[in-house]
Amino acid sequence: MAMANQGGDWIQRAPPGGKLERIEAFFAGHGYAPHRHDTYAIGKTLAGVQSFRYRGGQCNSVPGGTMVLHPDEVHDGEAGTADGFQYRMLYVEPALIQQVLGGKPLPFIQGGLCADPRLGAATAALLASLDGALDPLQEDDALFDLARALSAAAGAPPRRHTVDYLAAERARGFIHGALERSVTLDQLERESGRDRWSLSRDFRLLFGTSPYRYLTMRRLDLVRALLLQGLSLAEAALRAGFSDQSHMTRHFGKTYGMSPARWLAMRASAAPRTR
Template identity: 70%
Template sequence: MASLKPHTDWIHRSASDNKFERIEAFIAKHGYDMHRHDTYAIGTTLSGVQSFRYRGEERHSVPGGTMVLHPDEAHDGQAGTGEGFQYRMLYIEPALIQQILGGKPLPFVKHGISHDPRLYAATQALLPRMDHPMERLEEEDALFELAHALHAAAGASVHSGLFDYRAAERAREYIHSAMERPLTLAELADHSGRDRWSLSRDFRLLFGTSPYRYLTMRRLDLVRALLVQGQPLVSAALAAGFTDQSHMTRHFTKTYGMSPARWLRLQTPRALGAR
């Protein structure tokens, strides 16, 4: 990464066939408009001050702490000083955390920044240098530690009552099988064996977002993969199940805080597969 100009914005994505994404980036000034993911965003600031609005307050991340942004919580991102900031971030599906915790409500770290030492250590294990490959077993061990560190750092859950993890998981799997066409909540309910509104509630509790939002995010995952392969915006949008390019662009900008064209420009040659 040292060959990159220090005051030019860039994003380096680490290739992975798993259900999480690692990035390292440098932002000189303003990086991201308000947006939200359906994944956890967990990471650390390497240098500078990383400022972001989160749950109604301005937060400031510096080296030594851990950022934990809950799924579907709106946030932005910009430099807190004139020197810019560099950071590494892990975007991890709540479903992975669920598989480890056995269907417990998602851990919620209230303030977006934690100084819990176990959580910091678990995060660092999953965020080595971008050119450091991780073995599958190494990743799985680190994911186990991260899930339990999140649970401990979040404290007791505020959620109570019964929920059906297996039904919600069946609905989530069905969404993956039918991304290219419109879906209804009634259809998901039929395949999950749960009534519509109980399923909708359970899905939010267990996976951090609504069924439709989850479907949209999986379509955007496919769009990004197609863009880095060189596909035009319009064909990527249609292949992923969006009605047209503008439909995809609206969702992309709301999700990542920047347009698809700007996102693609910021990718480093290594992230693009050195095409």
């Protein structure tokens, strides 16, 4: 990550390459003068009190909530205590939100702060780590969840939709044939014949998880099979489509609650013993 440092203040930016800008920053006192973005600014205070003036009111963000600044709204920022404040923020073009919501009015969160757990979880998924660029399909999945959570937190009524099972099944079949390659929502859209956001919604309804999560799980299935065939962790990770061994190991641990090495050792110890 790139870092700029002036005095005790610093800012880190996630590597470019996706659709979102993501940052982490620390300010000991004054942060920034009044300004505005043409994007949503959505984030979380990690430590301290983050104070800002927004739409005529004073806001104080602390760890646990979510900040949501609407496009083109003036705001500033400063530390609310002598300890300073640290936060992560992502910037989302309204057009990306509209692509998911299909022409509905942009969600508006009153007061700039939100305690809705759905929005908190969707935001946390995009800000969990800034060390690397997001996988394209992972980013699109997270954007879908973020737009839906924003809409729900803003109080938008749910709408009924038709579900296209055949399109979702075509996308699922494509995923199974592309485990070793990068998969994007653009590709799934072309293969399925269904627009990307309708497909993303249908996939969740029909198969119980997002396209990215489904792809990751199938890759982990392949990793386990390859490990049992005797391949090394590094080789199994690459053969299954992960960027490297550490990438695979992180997903393996999150899914199975243990490292792949421990899982393999446990499988070996459970194998029938011959006399």
